[in-house]
Amino acid sequence: MMNDPNLYDYWPYRNRPRIEWPGGKKLAFWVAPNIEYYEFDPPKNPQRPGWPKPSPDVVGYSQRDWGNRIGHWRLMELMDKYGMRGSISLSTGLIDHHPEIIEACVARDWEFFSHGIYNTRYSYGMNEAQERAVIEDSIRSVQVATGKRIRGYLAPALTHTERTFDLIAEYDFWYTCDLFQDDQPQPIKTKSGQLMSMPYSLEVNDVITYGQLAMTPQRYADVLKRQFDQLLEEGTRSGTVMCIPLHAYLVSQPHRIRAFESALAHIYQNSSDVWITTAAEIANHFRTSYWDQTISDISARGLTRPGTGFNP
Amino acid sequence: MSLPDDYLTYPRRQYGMDQDLYPWRPVQAGKSVALPGDRNLAVALIVPIEHHGLNPSGKPFKHPGAMVTPYPDLRHYTTRDYGNRVGVFRILDALDHAGLKATFPINAMALERLEPLVHAIQSAGHEIAAYGLSTDHIHWGGLDRAVEETWIAETTSLFAAKGLAPTTWMSPARQQSFATPVLLAAGGYKICLDWEMDEVPVEMTTDSGPLTCLPLSNELDDRLLLIDRRQSEEDWLAQILAAIDCLCAQPERFGSRTLGITLTPYVIGQPFRIAALRAILRQLSTDRRVFVENVTRICEAYRLASQSSTS
Known part of the structure; x- marks a missing residue:
């Protein structure tokens, strides 16, 4: 086990070379609805149970089912209103259970990336073949x-192994949403491929804000507006990325959705310098236009360290 | 079943403290010290620079901010690292904009990796303090004295290797052993940020010389309030402003007070929180009652003021 994963080099935020998003935009903004399936009776991973309570966790399971039956549809219609496409963090097992949701997202030209098969199956303890x-x-x-x-990855329930990043890079994934060290993309040090970290954010993720930080709907909306204002201002120096990671079983609740809408409205109304886009489009732009510039800047600052992730 | 008889003996039951590090002094006793220029309050801004490893021992307890989920907990590793890469530069910009100086305790073992940050802190004129070896080197009552002595010496030499000679110390997790004060004094440290028993700097006496304790408020710690206690940025800001007003209120009775405020890069350096810090710094930089400086200058100002008031 390693104390420093060496997945990326230390790269201080100040005086970085300029990133400009298409059309001279300062902030790349994307929305990541998590469309997940949690199993009723998942097998136990030795390192973590499928549910915090004994299965069946009826409230937890049915709240997430509510998200699939009602929540996603309410969120889709809200995002349609502001012309925002989603980049979906998908439990790919959901394709078999609920194809209607997939069809509705395809019809909207939303992007899909992998969030594992089920959010109740963890990577802990998997061998390479698994x-x-x-x-x-x-x-x-x-x-x-x-x-x-698919070109993006967010490990199921944020569970990884030491080889996760080498594997997804080898399979020609372009971006990982698993790393939260920055508001700009950065190349990940993998044995092969061209994988970058995509700013996704746990800090403004609705699971954290409503749950761990116990925010009221209005406070969450205020936090999103301030997050947007600050990252847009900093994007004048060099383009930043803001993501709103969402879970319909939380944000689409009838007592929360209107306060949340006020944040989307704020972003929409102040979007003249904002590229409202998807994660794959951000990744494509960064890997074709700024990959080499970033590597050179890190090298020129003398910050390049040998080795790759978990492989110093 | 019963407890041994000595459980009901009280060998230090007497007037004053039950330890010999510093004397008892109630707030109204003794001579109060007034800082020059009618400054009723000295404010020390403390920005801890800590590196949280992916595989901490967690002994004797987990450092605040340490990993939470099973290895490899990249989620918490990278959210903490965000502070050292991005958040701290927002704090530096905000300090620079307000024209204020702070103190940055740095884990000695992080100096190498964070060298550009160390240079940015230095070139902006902030004070650098020692912050132990790492978040996984917690000084505590069960730590062997010789080991602790080595840790302090290693910390000092890692700083020296970077041309730095800090004389202010903060312990990882602000935890100490019974020997920490004397070992710090013996190691050449003058000021410690672990103790907060007063509203003025307090001088400890150790067998190796004095050690000044500048109070740092745990109850206003941004990580504690905003993360552990889930308070809002507005509430954090309001409490700091309330503390400033309270501490400035009775200079004629108590002299100049001191308040230490922690600004944690991975907490207050978030984009949605930085406006609250800017509001505090704006207030601090325009409030004529307040003296904002690094801890060495604050302790020096108290020393000079107390000399002139006794002569």
Whole structure:
């Protein structure tokens, strides 16, 4: 076990070379609805139970089912109103359970990326063949359902192994949402491929804000507005990324959705310098236009360290 | 079943403290010290620079901010690292904009990795303090004295290797052993940020010389209030402003007070929180009652003021 994962080099925020998003925009903004399936009776991973309470966790399970039956649809219609497309963090097993949701997202030209098969199956303890099987299953399932190749990864329930990043890079994923060290993308040090970290944010993720930080709906809206204002201001120096990671079983609740809408409205009304887009489009722009510039800047500052992730 | 008889003996039951580090002094007793320029309050801004490893021992307890989920907990590793990469530069910009100086305790073992940050702190004229070896080197009552002595010496030499000679110390997790004060004094440290028993700097006497304790408020700690206690940025801001007003209120009775405020990069350096810090710094930089400086200058100002008031 390693104390420093060496997945990326230390790269201080100040005086970085300029990033400009398409059309001279300062902030790349994306919304990440998590469309998840939690199993009724998941097998136990030795390191973590599928549910915090003994299965069946009826309230936890049915609240998430409410998200699939009602919540996603309410959120989709809200995002339609502001012309925002989603980049979906998908439990790919949901494709088999609820194809209507997938079809509705395809019809909106939303992007899909992998969030594992089920959010109740963790990566802890997987051997390489098992982890490859999950990744290949994710790619294949979305390809069959939508005709599109996924390019992004967010490990199920944020559970990883030391080889996760090398594997997804090898399978030609472009971005990982698993790392929260920055408000700008950065190349990840993998043995092969061209993988970048995509700013996703736990700090303004609705699971954290409503749950861990116990925010009221209005406070969460205020936090999102301030997050946006600050990152847009800093984007004048060099383009920043803001993501709102969402879970419909939380944000689409009838007592929360209107306060949340006020945040989307604020962003929409102040979007003249904002690229409202998807994660894959941000990744594509960064890897084609700014990958080399970033590597050179880190090198020029003398901050490049040898080795790759978990492999110093 | 019963307890041993000595459980009901009280060997230090007497007037004053039950330890010999510093004397008892109630707030109204003794001579109060007034800082020059009618400054009723000295404010020390403390920005802890800590590196949280992916595989901490967690002994004797987990440092605040340490990993939470099973290895590899990249979620918490990277959210803490955000502070050292991004958040701290927002704090530096805000300090610079307000024209204020702070003190940055740094884990000695992080000096190498964070070298550009160390230079940015230095070139902005802030004080650098020693913050132990790492978040996984907690000084505590069960730590062997010789080991603790080595840790302090290693900390000092890692700073020296970078051309730095800090004389202010903060312990990881602000935890100490019974020997920490004397070992710090022996190691050349003059000021410690672990103790908060007063509203003025307090001088400890140790067998190796004095050690000044500048109070740092745990009850206003941004991580504690905003994360552990889930308070809002507005509430944090309001409490700090209330503390400033209270501490400035009775200079004729108590002289100049001191308040230490912690600004944790991965907490207050978040984009949605930084406006609250800017509001506090704006208030501090325009309030004529307040003297904001690094801890060494604050302790020096108290020393000079107390000399002139006794002569």
